[in-house]
Amino acid sequence: MDTKNLNKNLKRLAEISEWFNGRKDVNLEEDLKIVKEASILIKESREQLKEVENSFEEIKKEIESEKEVK
Amino acid sequence: MKIDTENILSVSDYLDLVNGKLEELSAKIIGEVGKVTLDAKGHAYFSMRDEKDNSVMSCIMWASKYRMFGIKLEEGMKIIAYGKPNMYKPSGRFSFVTETLEPAGEGELKKKYEELKAKLAKEGLFDESEKRPIPDYVQKIGIITSKQGAVLSDFLSNIGGHGFNIKMIDSRVEGAEAVADLLACINTFKKQDIEVLVIMRGGGSFESLQAFNNELLVREVAGFPVPVIAAIGHDKDVPLISLAADLGVSTPSIVTVALNDSWNKAELHLERFTKGIVSGFESVLTNQKFLINNAINIFTVGFSAVIRSIGQKLDSTEQLVQANNPERQLKRGYSISYVGDKVIRSIKEVKAGDNMNISVSDGIINSQVK
Numbered sequence: 001m002d003t004k005n006l007n008k009n010l011k012r013l014a015e016i017s018e019w020f021n022g023r024k025d026v027n028l029e030e031d032l033k034i035v036k037e038a039s040i041l042i043k044e045s046r047e048q049l050k051e052v053e054n055s056f057e058e059i060k061k062e063i064e065s066e067k068e069v070k
Numbered sequence: 071m072k073i074d075t076e077n078i079l080s081v082s083d084y085l086d087l088v089n090g091k092l093e094e095l096s097a098k099i100i101g102e103v104g105k106v107t108l109d110a111k112g113h114a115y116f117s118m119r120d121e122k123d124n125s126v127m128s129c130i131m132w133a134s135k136y137r138m139f140g141i142k143l144e145e146g147m148k149i150i151a152y153g154k155p156n157m158y159k160p161s162g163r164f165s166f167v168t169e170t171l172e173p174a175g176e177g178e179l180k181k182k183y184e185e186l187k188a189k190l191a192k193e194g195l196f197d198e199s200e201k202r203p204i205p206d207y208v209q210k211i212g213i214i215t216s217k218q219g220a221v222l223s224d225f226l227s228n229i230g231g232h233g234f235n236i237k238m239i240d241s242r243v244e245g246a247e248a249v250a251d252l253l254a255c256i257n258t259f260k261k262q263d264i265e266v267l268v269i270m271r272g273g274g275s276f277e278s279l280q281a282f283n284n285e286l287l288v289r290e291v292a293g294f295p296v297p298v299i300a301a302i303g304h305d306k307d308v309p310l311i312s313l314a315a316d317l318g319v320s321t322p323s324i325v326t327v328a329l330n331d332s333w334n335k336a337e338l339h340l341e342r343f344t345k346g347i348v349s350g351f352e353s354v355l356t357n358q359k360f361l362i363n364n365a366i367n368i369f370t371v372g373f374s375a376v377i378r379s380i381g382q383k384l385d386s387t388e389q390l391v392q393a394n395n396p397e398r399q400l401k402r403g404y405s406i407s408y409v410g411d412k413v414i415r416s417i418k419e420v421k422a423g424d425n426m427n428i429s430v431s432d433g434i435i436n437s438q439v440k
Contacts, residue, residue, distance in 0.1 A: 010380065013387050020394045025413060028406060028429055031396045038391040042384055049384070053377050060370050 006048040009041045016041075085159050096154040099127070099166065100174050103147040112136060116143050118151065118166070129153070131168040138249060139171045140285035141182065148174040152247065172246040176276055180307075183276075183283050187310055190285070195292045196313040202297040204317055205265055206332035212264035213238040214255040221270045221301070221322045228326035232333040237262060243271040248281035256290045266297050266329070269311065270322050273303025282309035291315055301325045400431035 016038045073079070073087070101118030104126065108114055112133030119126050129151060136143075143149070153168040173179050190196065209232075215222050217240045229236075239255040242248040252269070259267055269291070271282070281287065282302050291298050292314040300315035301322050312318030319325060392398060396406070406429045407414040414420055420439045428435040 010383070013384070017387050017390055020390055027413075028396050031394065035391055035395045035397075038387065042388050042391070045384055046381075049377060049380055056373055056377070063366055063370075 006045060006052065009045045009048070013038060013041050013045065082159060085157050085162075088157050092155040092157065096152070098150055098152045100148070100150050101127070103143050103145055103149055105145060106143045108136075114143060114168075118149070127166050128164060129166040129168050131171065135169060136171075138253065138284075138286055139246065140186070141171050141173065143171075148178055150174045150246075170246040170249070172277075172280060179277060179280055183280075183307060183310070186283065186285055186288075187313070190288060190310065190314070195288065200292075202316045204297050204299065204328050207336065208265045208329055208332075209233060210235045210264045210266075211237070211329065212259045212262060212267045213270065214241050214252060214259070214267070215270040216241060216243045219243070219272050221272050225268075225270065225322035225326060228323045228330075230326070230330040230333060232330065234329070237264065243281065244274070244278055246281060249284045249287060252281060252284075252287055253290065256287070256294065260295060264296060266299060267294055268299045268301065268325055269315070270301040270325065271303065273305070273320075276305070276307060279304060279309050282311040287311060288314045299325050299328065397431070400429065403431075405430045405435075 016034055019034070079087070099118060101120055104117035104119050106114065106116040114131040114133075114136045116129050116131075117126050118129055131151075131153075141149075150172050151166065151168045152170040153166050156165055156167050157163070158165060173182050194200065211234055213222070213225070213236060215225075215238070217238070222238070226236075237259075239258060241251040241255045243252070256267075269282075271279075279302060282300075288310045291300065291311050297316040298314075299317045299319065300309070300312040301319050301324065302309045302312050303320050304312070308318065317328060319328070400406070408427045408429070409420060409424050412419070414426065420426065422439050424439040426437050426439055428437060
């Protein structure tokens with residue numbers, strides 16, 4: 001579970017969102033480039049988040065079963 | 071024993087034979103002391119007289135023994151002397167070599183006892199302020215007693231099972247002869263690693279207890295390096311050794327009470343502390359379990375919320391990105407016009423003759439402003 005990468009991606013996405021919200025001029029090529037980058041990052045981040053969520057569910061199950069035993 | 075007169079013996083050989091026989095005649099003799107002489111080395115030369123028929127016997131007591139018994143021989147004193155006869159070869163003199171000495175009759179004994187008691191009391195040997203407390207949690211105990219008597223088994227059956235390390239030296243405890251034994255035992259224990267010394271004997275007559283009134287012995291007890299408990303059974307007159315000891319009692323069971331006491335109290339405290347510690351720890355454990363379970367709940371709920379929040383952010387970022395995706399706008403029929411690199415938003419930004427590039431969804435239209 002590479003949360004470092006997920007964090008990096010989320011940080012970059014936040015920068016992109018800020019950029020979109022703050023820019024004055026439209027530049028087709030640049031906009032396209034950034035949109036493509038953002039799409040890839042979103043896809044990766046969703047996959048990574050899913051991995052984290054799955055690991056978390058396993059840990060939760062373990063903790064719950066230990067609680068029952070005790 | 072008949073000597074073969076065919077054999078002619080020398081004086082020395084004959085006297086050796088005589089002394090051999092005399093060795094067998096150890097006895098306790100009662101008599102009145104006659105003239106007493108002490109030589110330069112402290113050896114005592116005296117005579118004993120039989121009151122009935124005035125028979126007289128020459129006696130000698132070597133200095134070490136004479137000092138041990140602490141009895142000052144005086145003419146007219148009635149004494150009981152234990153020893154054996156001997157012919158002193160250099161002078162041919164018959165002597166009764168005295169091993170032990172004691173005043174004869176309870177009256178004499180009592181008188182000596184009171185005199186010595188007063189003398190030692192004056193020196194402070196019996197002062198309460200000099201008594202050392204019996205240490206708590208004693209483990210190493212030295213015992214001087216007779217292994218024949220009942221006191222030892224009485225002591226051993228009453229002493230608790232607190233892991234005591236007991237060293238015992240057997241000693242005579244009866245009569246004047248016991249003094250040498252008791253002194254030797256005390257000297258041995260001085261070199262042993264013990265925390266308390268116990269000297270015990272059962273009850274008996276005043277005469278039978280007189281070893282425990284011996285001056286040397288009493289001084290040894292008073293000056294012993296560790297506390298001393300004297301358990302000497304007695305009637306009226308407390309043996310002087312009991313007065314000099316740090317604790318003087320009359321039975322072995324009282325000795326065991328003194329030695330067990332601190333251990334018994336400690337066991338009681340330990341029990342109480344154990345209960346307190348166990349119940350205290352149990353409540354700490356219960357508390358910790360509660361905190362851990364609580365933390366688990368907070369953690370699982372919190373982390374789920376974090377995952378949800380990141381998911382929602384990704385959704386909204388995606389919406390923003392799609393909304394700003396130029397391809398999407400162009401597909402809807404919008405176009406973007408450029409003059410050079412500049413995006414044209416108003417007619418005011420162009421003039422006639424400008425070359426304008428119009429980006430549509432599938433390419434660029436080159437045009438000119440008219």
